[in-house]
Amino acid sequence: MLTYTTIKELRKALHHERENGKTIGFVPTMGALHEGHLELMKRAKKENNILVVSIFVNPIQFNNKEDLDKYPREMEADSRLLESVFCDYLFAPTVEEMYPAPDKTNYDFGLLGNVMEGAFRPGHFNGVAIVVKKLFEITEPHRAYFGEKDFQQLAIIQQLVKMLQMPLEIVPYPIVRESDGLAMSSRNMRLTAEERAIAPKIYEILQKAIKLKNVLSPEELRRWTSDQLTQTEAFRLDYVEIAEDQYLQPVEHWNNASGMVLFVALFLGKVRLIDNIRIF
Numbered sequence: 407m408l409t410y411t412t413i414k415e416l417r418k419a420l421h422h423e424r425e426n427g428k429t430i431g432f433v434p435t436m437g438a439l440h441e442g443h444l445e446l447m448k449r450a451k452k453e454n455n456i457l458v459v460s461i462f463v464n465p466i467q468f469n470n471k472e473d474l475d476k477y478p479r480e481m482e483a484d485s486r487l488l489e490s491v492f493c494d495y496l497f498a499p500t501v502e503e504m505y506p507a508p509d510k511t512n513y514d515f516g517l518l519g520n521v522m523e524g525a526f527r528p529g530h531f532n533g534v535a536i537v538v539k540k541l542f543e544i545t546e547p548h549r550a551y552f553g554e555k556d557f558q559q560l561a562i563i564q565q566l567v568k569m570l571q572m573p574l575e576i577v578p579y580p581i582v583r584e585s586d587g588l589a590m591s592s593r594n595m596r597l598t599a600e601e602r603a604i605a606p607k608i609y610e611i612l613q614k615a616i617k618l619k620n621v622l623s624p625e626e627l628r629r630w631t632s633d634q635l636t637q638t639e640a641f642r643l644d645y646v647e648i649a650e651d652q653y654l655q656p657v658e659h660w661n662n663a664s665g666m667v668l669f670v671a672l673f674l675g676k677v678r679l680i681d682n683i684r685i686f
């Protein structure tokens with residue numbers, strides 16, 4: 407694996423690969439890699455000649471300074487994991503390299519940007535869009551891979567690519583879970599042992615919830631799910647939502663019974679966790 411910290415050098419190396427007819431699969435990350443990331447990478451490696459991974463904790467997508475400061479940074483362990491999936495290029499730039507001057511771009515994702523994570527984390531998706539666009543311009547991948555745990559992020563990036571007519575394919579990847587059901591996330595490592603033991607309840611409740619779709623309306627199911635979650639004192643709920651899977655707008659009826667997802671975001675101690683499950 408070759409590691410680059412400068413845009414210029416990485417561009418040159420990848421330009422050479424493309425000239426030799428190689429296809430590039432790209433997995434952008436903020437590091438603290440886990441099995442969920444590795445599965446994305448294995449798929450990218452299988453579907454492309456070259457695997458490029460970026461590790462960059464993007465300061466402008468954090469709307470909470472403590473979250474940014476506490477975000478796990480594990481470069482040595484990450485490099486070993488990347489070797490294990492035969493990553494070809496690691497791009498690990500500094501903040502100065504990525505932002506020599508502040509990027510003031512303001513994206514408007516319309517309806518999609520104003521719900522759920524968009525409403526609870528102001529500025530977050532703008533920061534994600536700025537960095538992802540930059541990373542796509544630097545790596546010029548044929549395909550880029552994103553996990554469905556961050557379902558709304560994936561939808562935002564699909565819209566970004568469409569809006570800017572960027573010539574690449576976005577490949578979604580299903581949520582990867584621990585054996586007890588907890589959705590894998592770099593933030594899980596910040597949970598205390600006690601919190602970690604409670605966390606699988608989120609997915610347990612989501613699984614129970616979707617079994618009730620034939621007897622409850624969307625509003626009743628939202629309320630049922632919120633009630634179940636708040637019975638665990640340690641959970642502090644940001645939202646429970648049932649939305650269609652394109653613009654992520656709340657649904658009021660099970661019309662067509664297709665393309666609907668149940669979303670949850672909550673704090674467990676100081677850690678914010680999100681999860682989702684497809685209803686139809």
Ligand code: PAF
Pocket residue numbers: 434435436462464467534537538556559
């Ligand atoms: O999902 C993440 O890890 C980040 O939001 C991403 C896509 C790497 C952009 O910083």
